[in-house]
Amino acid sequence: MRYPWWRLLLFCCVASVPCYWLYLAAAAALGPDPGKVLVDNLGQGALFLLLCSMAMTPLRSLTGWSGWIAFRRQIGLWAFGYASLHLAAYLYFLLGLEFSDFAAELVERPYIAVGAIALMGLLTLAMTSTRWSMRKLGKRWKKLHRIVYPTLLVVLLHMLWVVRSDVGQWSLYATVAAILLAARVPAIERRLVRISAKWRDEQTAKKAENNG
Secondary structure: OOOHHHHHHHHHHHHHHHHHHHHHHHOOOOOOOHHHHHHHHHHHHHHHHHHHHHHHHHHHHHHOOOHHHHOHHHHHHHHHHHHHHHHHHHHHHHOOOOOHHHHHHHHHOHHHHHHHHHHHHHHHHHHOOOHHHHHHHOOHHHHHHHHHHHHHHHHHHHHHHHHOOOOHHHHHHHHHHHHHHHOOOHHHHHHHHHHHHHHHHHHHHHHHHHHO
16 A cells, blocks of 8 residues: 555544534534534535545646555545535434435435435445456446546535525535546646646756756
8 A cells, every 4th residue: 555654644634524523513613503514514525525536637647746646546435425424414413314204305305316316426436446346347447437527516516506595615616626627638638747747847957957
């Protein structure tokens, strides 16, 4: 396993955030409706981590450092973890564990159904993120994992439907998503690689001049 200490640091950082939110809820520091705040925070956390996992490939193209890819799977799994906690918090705090009401919610509130579709997409990605799945699926693995793109769009639609009147923060997430999706267009990706290579060549030339 590459970069074990960085992986451990990432794990501790990402795992500590929900614990901190729970602490704030227990301390009555999340306002009059802490359950809803927890649900919203976990949902936005899942979206943030999904965007972070998708940023690893463009960062590799920009910096030329392949180490970014080593963290992509871990961050992606945490995105699914946060999304699962988002659902669990919704069932516990907003539905009071009345699971029979969930089916009615899917019908009456379309954004809940959209969120469920997004969660199924993340579940598919998480279940097939192992090396065994990569070997078993072969070339089909990459094609399957392209569902991350429509899944991201569905997540954004779910969030937009939830916030509705306050789209400021959603617009920020949507802008970042648009940039990350654009960075995967072959022409743009090649341009990023050329910019990165040119910058590294310039830095190498400067070091050579300074040493000389």
